[in-house]
Amino acid sequence: MWFALMCVLLTGCSMIAPEIPSVAPVDDPVFEPSPVIYPPVINGLKDCWYLTPFARTLISFEQSVYYDGEWAAESIIVRGSSYPQPYTIFHPPYESGVCHAEYGFVHENSCIVYPLYVSIDNGGLPYSPTALDTGYPHIGWKNTNALYAEFPSSSDSELEIPAQDGEIIVRIRDETGRITEARFEIPIQALDYGVSN
DSSP states (O other): OHHHHHHHHHHSOOSSOOOOOOOOOTTOGGGSOOOEEOOOEETTBTTOOOBOTTOOEEEEOTTSEEOSSOEEEEEEEEEESSSOSOOOEEOSSOOTTOOEEEESEEEESEEEEOTTOOBOOOSSSOOOSSSOSTTSOOSOHHHHBTTGGGSOOSBTTEEEEOOEEEEEEEEEEETTSOEEEEEEEEEEOOEEEEOOO
């Protein structure tokens, strides 16, 4: 007893372990664990980890989030290192505020992207470079791609896109209103091919 008293007086420490307070009630959303976001599935293939310029690409997080509660993708951004603008994202069939994409069937918490396609501003929904994105206007990819004039080319009929680093950023909102963000680096392949409308 005397030894314990001396330890407290000299060091301020007690040899008796303090009572560990309860961290938080289970129903307190502030202390609920955050959702864990894993890399998305590209085109329905878990082993496909690259993007191809202008190819219609499904980016799906519907099986990439580990969380016991309810959650929904709030936004998905895709961009590359060669051009600063994020690529245009599509959620067909279009419904305001819904983050889903039709690719064979409708995938929740997903989007369609055409890497290196940035729609010109038309005052409404962005132009789709194909007629495959239900609910979006379409008039041809060369006329509606804001980046087209910036691509290096050796002639009017050829297009050269260098390989570059890409990034996918997703933000999800859980049932408490909390936002969780994750970023994933992904390579974007080079492309050199003849151009047609």
